[in-house]
Amino acid sequence: MRKFLALALIATLALSTLGAAFAEEGKPYKIGMLPQFIGENYFDGCRAGAESAAKDFGVNFVYDGPNQSEATNAKQVEILTGWMAAGDFDAFIVSPCDSEGILPTLYAAQEMGIAVITFDSDTPDMNARTFFVNQAPADALAEAMVTIVAEDLAKHGFGEGVGARLAMISSSGLDQNANAWALAVKNYCAANFPWITVNTDETGYLGPDIWTPGSDESAAQAAANETIALSGDAKDGSEINAIIGLSSMATPALAAAWNATVGQKPVVSITGLATPMALVDYILDEENPMKYGVLWDVNDLGYLSVESTVAYLDGTIEPVAGNTFESSLGTKQFAIGVFGGLDLLLGDALIFGADTVEDYDY
Known part of the structure; x- marks a missing residue:
C-alpha cells in the first residue's frame, strides 16, 4: 500500500515538475526545513541556527511545520507535498513525527531528485534519507x-x-x-x-x-x-x-x-x-x-543541518561512515547509527545545572 501511494504521488507531481535538480549554476539552493512542529523554543532554537547557516551560505531557506497541537504525519506530508509540487526545491531537511508513516513521501521526493536529510529525529529506513544529523549519541x-x-x-x-x-x-x-x-x-x-x-x-x-x-x-x-x-x-x-x-x-x-x-x-x-x-x-x-x-546545542543542530546539506549538494562531502566533515562548528564525523543508518554526529550531551543554566539563550 505504501509503495502504491508513493508511486501515485510521484506520478501526480511529475506532471507539474520534471524533478528538482540541484541548483543551477549561479542560482542559490532552495532548502526546506520541516520540524515536527513550530511555536516551541526547542525547534525555534534549531530554526535560528538554520537561518544563520542559510545566510552564511546564500541559501533560499524555507521553514514550516505543523502547529504543536497538530503535529501529525498527515500535516507533515501535506507540507512536503506542497513543496514538491512547487518543483524548485533542492533539498528537504526533515524531523519526522511518524518515522515510518512519512517514508512514502520521502521516497517520492528522492525520486524527483530532491535530496532528503533528517535531523533531530530519524527514520528507520536508511534508504529514505541520505544521512541523519544526529544531535548526540x-x-x-x-x-x-x-x-x-x-x-x-x-x-x-x-x-x-x-x-x-x-x-x-x-x-x-x-x-x-x-x-x-x-x-x-x-x-x-x-x-x-x-x-x-x-x-x-x-x-x-x-x-x-x-x-x-x-x-x-x-x-x-x-x-x-x-x-x-x-x-x-x-x-x-x-x-x-x-x-x-x-x-x-x-x-x-x-x-x-x-x-x-x-x-x-x-x-x-x-x-x-x-x-x-x-x-x-x-x-x-x-x-x-x-x-x-x-x-545539546540546538542552534548548532540547526546550523549543521543546513551547512552539511549545502556541502552535500555542492559535492564537497562524501557521506560514508568513517568520513569527516570540516564544519564551521569543527570536525564532524559520519558514523553508523543505533538503527544501522548513516549519522552525522553533532557532538556530546550538554548537561546544565544551577551554575550554568542561565548561560544559554534557548
Whole structure:
C-alpha cells in the first residue's frame, strides 16, 4: 500500500515538475526545513541556527511545520507535498513525527531528485534519507540522564540491594530517536546501575512505565501529573522513584507537576531533555527536584543541518561512515547509527545545572 501511494504521488507531481535538480549554476539552493512542529523554543532554537547557516551560505531557506497541537504525519506530508509540487526545491531537511508513516513521501521526493536529510529525529529506513544529523549519541544522552538520577537516588537510600523504579515520559512511540533514547536508558541502567529497574515490554522502549503522550503539551502535562502522582520513596517497587523526560515538553512538565502537588510533595528524582530556558526557573528553585537538565546545542543542530546539506549538494562531502566533515562548528564525523543508518554526529550531551543554566539563550 505504501509503495502504491508513493508511486501515485510521484506520478501526480511529475506532471507539474520534471524533478528538482540541484541548483543551477549561479542560482542559490532552495532548502526546506520541516520540524515536527513550530511555536516551541526547542525547534525555534534549531530554526535560528538554520537561518544563520542559510545566510552564511546564500541559501533560499524555507521553514514550516505543523502547529504543536497538530503535529501529525498527515500535516507533515501535506507540507512536503506542497513543496514538491512547487518543483524548485533542492533539498528537504526533515524531523519526522511518524518515522515510518512519512517514508512514502520521502521516497517520492528522492525520486524527483530532491535530496532528503533528517535531523533531530530519524527514520528507520536508511534508504529514505541520505544521512541523519544526529544531535548526540543515544548512549551519551542515556549516560548523562541515568547518572543524574542515580546519584540523586543514592542520597535517598537507594543503591545496591535497595532497588529503585524508573519511569520515562517519551514522545509518541513512533519517534525513532525517543525510542532509541528510552532503550539506551534501559540498557545503561542494566549495565551500570542494575538496581534501577525500568518496566518495559519486549521492545525495551514501550511498556508499563513508559508514557507516550506525543507532542501535545496538555497530553505531556497529563502524563507528568500522572507519573508524579505515582511517585515516592517507597523501596518495594510500589511507587516510581525516578522519572526521565525524553521530550522538550515532558521534562519541564515534570517539574511543573511536582510544584503543583497539593499537600506533601513526593520524594522523587527527575531530569530529562529540554532547553535551558524551559528549565531555568525549576533548576534555580531549591525546593524543586529538577536539579539538572540534559540537551545539546540546538542552534548548532540547526546550523549543521543546513551547512552539511549545502556541502552535500555542492559535492564537497562524501557521506560514508568513517568520513569527516570540516564544519564551521569543527570536525564532524559520519558514523553508523543505533538503527544501522548513516549519522552525522553533532557532538556530546550538554548537561546544565544551577551554575550554568542561565548561560544559554534557548
